[in-house]
Amino acid sequence: MLSRSLLCLALAAASTATFADTVWLKNGDRLTGTIRVFDGNKLVLETDYGGTIPLDWKKVATLESDRELLIKQGDVEGERAKSLHRADEGKVILANGDAPKEVELASIDQIMKPKPLVEDLxxxxxxxxxxxxxxxxxxxxxxxxxxxxxxxxxxxxxxxxxxxxxxxxxxxxxxxxxxxxxxxxxxxxxxxxxxxxxxxxxxxxxxxxxxxxxxxxxxxxxxxxxxxxxxxxxxxxxxxxxxxxxxxxxxxxxxxxxxxxxxxxxxxxxxxxxxxxxxxxxxxxxxxxxxxxxxxxxxxxxxxxxxxxxxxxxxxxxxxxxxxxxxxxxxxxx
Structure with missing residues (x-):
């Protein structure tokens, strides 16, 4: 029983580490995977069950991620969010230290992983x-x-x-x-x-x-x-x-x-x-x-x-x- 419990915990931890992002759709569906990018009204979610899935942004209710993501509102303005938290339909919470901010999904133009200025390889x-x-x-x-x-x-x-x-x-x-x-x-x-x-x-x-x-x-x-x-x-x-x-x-x-x-x-x-x-x-x-x-x-x-x-x-x-x-x-x- 102990070994089985440890195996379940390990699988759960691995699943959480691999699929840290969750997207809720307006029809009630919930999808897990890795958010790659949002651009051109398409949110690209990479999954192990369906490969790379482009989602219509208008169908997204809210989302969350424990990874750092760059959120761009407008052509120039951008903010690095340490994580994203679930909010009411049509909104998402950008968590940055002690000052989380709730924003409308409709105001977001792009979401992407920040690229380091200098990378090893x-x-x-x-x-x-x-x-x-x-x-x-x-x-x-x-x-x-x-x-x-x-x-x-x-x-x-x-x-x-x-x-x-x-x-x-x-x-x-x-x-x-x-x-x-x-x-x-x-x-x-x-x-x-x-x-x-x-x-x-x-x-x-x-x-x-x-x-x-x-x-x-x-x-x-x-x-x-x-x-x-x-x-x-x-x-x-x-x-x-x-x-x-x-x-x-x-x-x-x-x-x-x-x-x-x-x-x-x-x-x-x-x-x-x-x-x-x-x-x-x-x-x-x-x-x-x-x-x-x-x-x-x-x-x-x-x-x-x-x-x-x-x-x-x-x-x-x-x-x-x-x-x-x-x-x-x-x-x-x-």
């Missing part, structure tokens, strides 16, 4: 695959694979990305290129960082066959939280170009890089855009642009469908490039 990334086979007057086989990943350790952040494109038209190779990039960020404050990066591009079809770029400069992280991130970096670069006829040129340039992603509709849809626009200092070209923009729709916690548009342009130089690609494919994330 985090690692995120995506791998996207797109295939296109067309059999008609012109047969087309198109392959596109790309990846991006970030790892944060203390005040260091590692960024790596790469892409491979290959296309055949009537069994004739019309596109064959790949590129890789690595950037290392050192955070000087919670928002300001210094970046060093290296990039290499190889094209076996176009006139501009090889591109090598090394750059360094300051950057600013506007935000990085449960719903997305946005950062800008301004760099001084040294680029080396090699053309298919064997000729070479090199130049220095200034560029602006951006990296933006935002989760929508209860984290089921992600909008993202990354890119770089630059201008040579010796006027060998008007400007260069390498950018992508797209959407990911999450099928599961790790699988997604994606739509993406890519733009690669070098204007006003030998071997001008102006390419736009549209892809639809499948991806995995972590």
């Amino acid at each position: 985090t690692w995120t990334g995506n791998v996207d695959l797109a295939l296109d086979y067309k059999r008609a007057e012109k047969d087309t086989d198109d392959y596109d694979v790309d990846f991006s990943t970030k790892a944060r350790h203390g005040r260091w952040r590692h960024n790596a990305s790469g892409e491979y494109n290959r296309e055949f038209t009537n069994e004739v190779k019309t596109t064959d290129n790949w590129e890789v990039e690595y950037a290392l960020d050192r955070f000087l404050t919670d928002q300001f960082f210094w970046q060093g990066r290296g990039e290499y591009k190889r094209d076996k079809v176009e006139e501009l066959a090889r591109q090598r770029t090394l750059g360094t400069g300051p950057g600013y992280q506007f935000w990085d939280d449960e719903l997305g991130a946005f950062s800008l970096a301004s760099l001084v670069n040294r680029s080396d170009y090699q053309f298919s006829d064997g000729s070479k040129e090199n130049f220095y340039s200034l560029s602006l890089k951006w990296d933006y992603n935002r989760y929508l509709i209860g984290k089921t849809v992600e909008f993202f855009t990354t890119g770089e626009v630059g201008r040579p200092l010796d006027n060998t070209a008007d400007y260069s642009l390498d950018a992508e923009m797209g959407l990911r729709y999450k099928l599961t916690d790790w699988a997604s469908l994606n739509m993406k548009a890519e733009k690669d342009q070098v204007s006003g130089a030998d071997g001008e490039i102006d390419e736009t690609r549209y892809t639809v494919g499948f991806g995995v994330g972590w």
Whole structure:
């Protein structure tokens, strides 16, 4: 009897530790799990019995949690609540020491777990695959694979990305290129960082066959939280170009890089855009642009469908490039 009682207590304690959050619905149902985020009128609750469940915010009566959560009322105002306590229907109590505060659910715009400014180790990334086979007057086989990943350790952040494109038209190779990039960020404050990066591009079809770029400069992280991130970096670069006829040129340039992603509709849809626009200092070209923009729709916690548009342009130089690609494919994330 004693061992059975201890087992019951252990199971109860484990259940309480795993599922610390409770949501009461207006129809009387009660759901337990872990509150991940509230945004776009959807409260995302992670459970062991139904996976990740998006709940209509208008159907929520009240909720409680013993975890610290960031409660945002309005676009700017936010409050870290040490815990949430159940209240009357349509309300919740924010517990912060000796001054608990009752607020209307309708006044809350976002709920998310506060993200530490400096974390020991985090690692995120995506791998996207797109295939296109067309059999008609012109047969087309198109392959596109790309990846991006970030790892944060203390005040260091590692960024790596790469892409491979290959296309055949009537069994004739019309596109064959790949590129890789690595950037290392050192955070000087919670928002300001210094970046060093290296990039290499190889094209076996176009006139501009090889591109090598090394750059360094300051950057600013506007935000990085449960719903997305946005950062800008301004760099001084040294680029080396090699053309298919064997000729070479090199130049220095200034560029602006951006990296933006935002989760929508209860984290089921992600909008993202990354890119770089630059201008040579010796006027060998008007400007260069390498950018992508797209959407990911999450099928599961790790699988997604994606739509993406890519733009690669070098204007006003030998071997001008102006390419736009549209892809639809499948991806995995972590």
